[in-house]
Amino acid sequence: MKVTVTVNGTRYEREVESRMLLVHFLREELGLTGTNIGCDTSQCGACTVHMDGKSVKSCAVLAVQADGREVTTIEGLAQDGTLHPLQAAFWEKHGLQCGYCTPGMIMAGSAFLRDHPHPTDEEIRHGLEGNICRCTGYQNIVAAMKSAAENM
Amino acid sequence: MRPAQTTYQRPTSVAEALQILAAHEGAKLLAGGHSLIPAMNQRLATPELLVDIGRLDELKGISVSGNTLVIGAATPHAQVTASPNVRAHARALAQACGMLADPQVRNWGTIGGNIAHADPASDPPTVVLAAGGKLRLQSATGQRVVDANDFFLDLFTTALQPGEILRSIELPIVVDRRSAYVKMPHPASRYAVVGVAVFLDVANGYCSHASVAIGGAVPKATRSPGAERALQGSHLDDAALAAAAAAISAEVSGMAMSDLYASAEYRTAMAGVILQQAVRAALA
Numbered sequence: 039m040k041v042t043v044t045v046n047g048t049r050y051e052r053e054v055e056s057r058m059l060l061v062h063f064l065r066e067e068l069g070l071t072g073t074n075i076g077c078d079t080s081q082c083g084a085c086t087v088h089m090d091g092k093s094v095k096s097c098a099v100l101a102v103q104a105d106g107r108e109v110t111t112i113e114g115l116a117q118d119g120t121l122h123p124l125q126a127a128f129w130e131k132h133g134l135q136c137g138y139c140t141p142g143m144i145m146a147g148s149a150f151l152r153d154h155p156h157p158t159d160e161e162i163r164h165g166l167e168g169n170i171c172r173c174t175g176y177q178n179i180v181a182a183m184k185s186a187a188e189n190m
Numbered sequence: 191m192r193p194a195q196t197t198y199q200r201p202t203s204v205a206e207a208l209q210i211l212a213a214h215e216g217a218k219l220l221a222g223g224h225s226l227i228p229a230m231n232q233r234l235a236t237p238e239l240l241v242d243i244g245r246l247d248e249l250k251g252i253s254v255s256g257n258t259l260v261i262g263a264a265t266p267h268a269q270v271t272a273s274p275n276v277r278a279h280a281r282a283l284a285q286a287c288g289m290l291a292d293p294q295v296r297n298w299g300t301i302g303g304n305i306a307h308a309d310p311a312s313d314p315p316t317v318v319l320a321a322g323g324k325l326r327l328q329s330a331t332g333q334r335v336v337d338a339n340d341f342f343l344d345l346f347t348t349a350l351q352p353g354e355i356l357r358s359i360e361l362p363i364v365v366d367r368r369s370a371y372v373k374m375p376h377p378a379s380r381y382a383v384v385g386v387a388v389f390l391d392v393a394n395g396y397c398s399h400a401s402v403a404i405g406g407a408v409p410k411a412t413r414s415p416g417a418e419r420a421l422q423g424s425h426l427d428d429a430a431l432a433a434a435a436a437a438i439s440a441e442v443s444g445m446a447m448s449d450l451y452a453s454a455e456y457r458t459a460m461a462g463v464i465l466q467q468a469v470r471a472a473l474a
């Protein structure tokens with residue numbers, strides 16, 4: 039089926055199999071490999087992107103469901119060479135170790151901060167419930183989220 | 191993690207979706223996809239044709255019609271939990287849809303898809319059952335309304351027939367009725383290990399009506415007549431809560447499910463504990 043998806047501001051038209059997942063469309067059709075795949079049960083959140091402004095696990099939707107929609111991936115978050123405040127805060131606060139969960143964490147986190155500009159620690163932890171990190175113990179991720187909230 | 195070959199259609203009305211369903215035996219409805227696509231990723235589901243109803247406005251939205259709260263089947267969980275009408279008239283449902291899964295899943299998964307799927311570890315079925323809800327189903331030949339008591343039949347099995355679409359979930363609005371949903375979530379998936387919903391009519395501390403349902407622990411959302419009897423006609427004091435807890439655990443014990451995370455014995459014991467928490471949450 040032919041789909042038209044706007045990804046990071048660019049309109050793409052592609053012929054795809056109906057069974058293709060959005061995450062494979064992004065990685066394999068468009069070469070946007072910043073979006074990671076960390077599980078096969080839709081539980082880890084590594085593949086989180088924004089679709090029509092709302093966070094979504096791109097392994098739990100088909101590319102055909104994204105037809106006509108706008109998608110933002112980690113590659114589209116920086117504006118004119120300036121990192122998104124949450125990207126900068128992950129850097130400053132050491133919000134990552136291996137970095138595998140980070141693109142998904144930042145996409146989930148940036149959607150959360152847009153809707154919750156002044157979150158408590160507890161709200162941040164609930165807001166990132168769909169994202170699993172095997173390295174950091176989450177402490178510095180929460181610190182990065184708080185720091186970004188102050189700078190946004 | 192790649193689904194098997196399939197085909198896809200996106201009808202522009204419920205009527206068109208019903209026609210497609212009637213014409214294709216291997217067709218399956220796709221709403222949010224957040225139960226179906228994970229199942230397709232595991233090849234537990236291999237539908238020949240997906241019929242996407244996720245964008246149909248006629249299946250979305252929340253309204254009050256007389257004494258009934260009407261929730262469109264394709265309304266995402268996040269909208270159910272944010273709805274002032276749901277918060278006012280069925281707080282337990284706002285709680286269930288607000289605590290299920292995670293924000294990403296709540297953005298795109300729909301309440302109707304959840305109820306039609308009838309996963310035993312789901313949250314909304316337990317609440318809809320305790321609320322005395324009804325399910326409005328539509329087929330090519332007409333509509334019928336099924337009481338929640340008759341809708342959930344077994345593990346992943348409902349009264350929905352081939353060719354039928356769940357249109358809306360309808361809950362009675364009763365003045366001063368209080369409700370709450372409390373669950374013990376699985377730490378990774380957030381699905382319910384044990385979840386209990388209570389709806390109570392309380393005046394001056396006296397409980398004149400109680401309905402109680404449990405999910406997660408058992409193969410389908412299930413009412414607890416024993417807990418209802420213990421609470422109804424009481425002042426919801428510690429003795430009544432203890433009797434209700436004993437009753438629900440006794441009812442669950444014969445049918446409790448077991449897995450690596452929680453044994454049947456554990457779920458049975460927790461049923462009473464979670465019930466007491468739910469009653470206290472409804473009163474708070």
Ligand SMILES: Cc1cc2nc3c(=O)[nH]c(=O)nc-3n(C[C@H](O)[C@H](O)[C@H](O)COP(=O)(O)OP(=O)(O)OC[C@H]3O[C@@H](n4cnc5c(N)ncnc54)[C@H](O)[C@@H]3O)c2cc1C
Pocket residue numbers: 079080081098218219220221222223224225226227228263264289290291292295298299300301302303304305306307311312313314350354355356357379380381382
């Ligand atoms: C990581 C993860 C964690 C989750 N945790 C929880 C949790 O804690 N608690 C919980 O309750 N749920 C949980 N879910 C499930 C989630 O709530 C799903 O959104 C929901 O169960 C299915 O809704 P959907 O719209 O995505 O349905 P889909 O996946 O599109 O469809 C599910 C099934 O219902 C059928 N269907 C869909 N809509 C209709 C309709 N209107 N009429 C008739 N049949 C229909 C489909 O054909 C399919 O068989 C989780 C999901 C994921 C991925």
Ligand code: FES
Pocket residue numbers: 074075076077078079080081082083084085086095096097098
């Ligand atoms: S890869 Fe999508 S949630 Fe793990």
Ligand code: FES
Pocket residue numbers: 133134135136137138139140170171172173174
């Ligand atoms: S930094 Fe390694 S998984 Fe999160």
